[in-house]
Amino acid sequence: MELANTAFYEALERGDFDGVSDLWLDAADLADAETYAGTPDTGGDAGTIPEAAIVPVPLPDADTGGPDDAEGPESGSDGPAISCVHPGWPVLTGRGEVLRSYALIMANTEYIQFFLTDLKVSVAGDTALVTCTENILSGGPAPQDSEELGPLVGQLVVATNVFRRTPDGWKLWSHHASPVLAESGDEEGDETPS
């Protein structure tokens, strides 16, 4: 099980788009799955409400990265509902959005290395849940007129990866990565213990 998780990060390190693509579930893998977008719930405060009632929130540029950025990833044409959250990003759904995001990240990353720690695996039936800390060292493309790498940056990120067992091995169903904010991060003020 850890091998599938490791293979995913190794493919990212190599900038191997096809390798990353192969590790995500595709339509054939999820033949037994059903996918749907939620319908509004009328029974309580926490129910979903029509999006029109919410003030639009600006999304990162990445979400509009390509001219082929089709609407309606939940329509089914985009494959099964794999989902992916990069640190600080909104949710990406469907192979189209998810794989496009990796192409963009790879195009802008000259060097990236993941040191995984705190790996924990929980398996139930044909689903595996993996959590880990990604200690990331990365560098962007070289500045103009330079042969050298851009500055290296370290990032502390935690990830929850969900895999499904398929005839071709474990495949990624969901990846959610988020930054770990420093101790002084009071943005989550109401979550700070007294």
Added chain:
Amino acid sequence: MELANTAFYEALERGDFDGVSDLWLDAADLADAETYAGTPDTGGDAGTIPEAAIVPVPLPDADTGGPDDAEGPESGSDGPAISCVHPGWPVLTGRGEVLRSYALIMANTEYIQFFLTDLKVSVAGDTALVTCTENILSGGPAPQDSEELGPLVGQLVVATNVFRRTPDGWKLWSHHASPVLAESGDEEGDETPS
């Protein structure tokens, strides 16, 4: 399926600790599951490496919130490996750590309301994957000498929730929530499309 997701957020809104607790998988629910911490992998750059080789990273205070903060959540005594990531936090594993975090959050939150949007559900076998945007409005306890609420704060958070089907209905196996950073958030510089 959406009902279990909605019930989770409604229990949080009510500050209903028992309700939240009931919605997380417990040992009896995951009788068929296996849980283990990853072992170091010698086969590649992205393999896990011994934690001792990594410079310790400061954790939020919340992680040391109680005197009963036992080590080794993967030991099994803490129940099955449910996991939870609050926005900006490291991974919490096991019912002990996870439920303690909710007790702390509830103790420091006078008012919280979730407006869920972008709800997407994907079901495969006995596992359901739910992604949603949590538009959060919350307020802390009143300042001293005041009858009024603390200032209300809005937050934009995305969540990936994983549920397992049990005889008692769908139960949470994993919750991962992370902040959506503004468009100008260049912390993820190498993820910005060109």
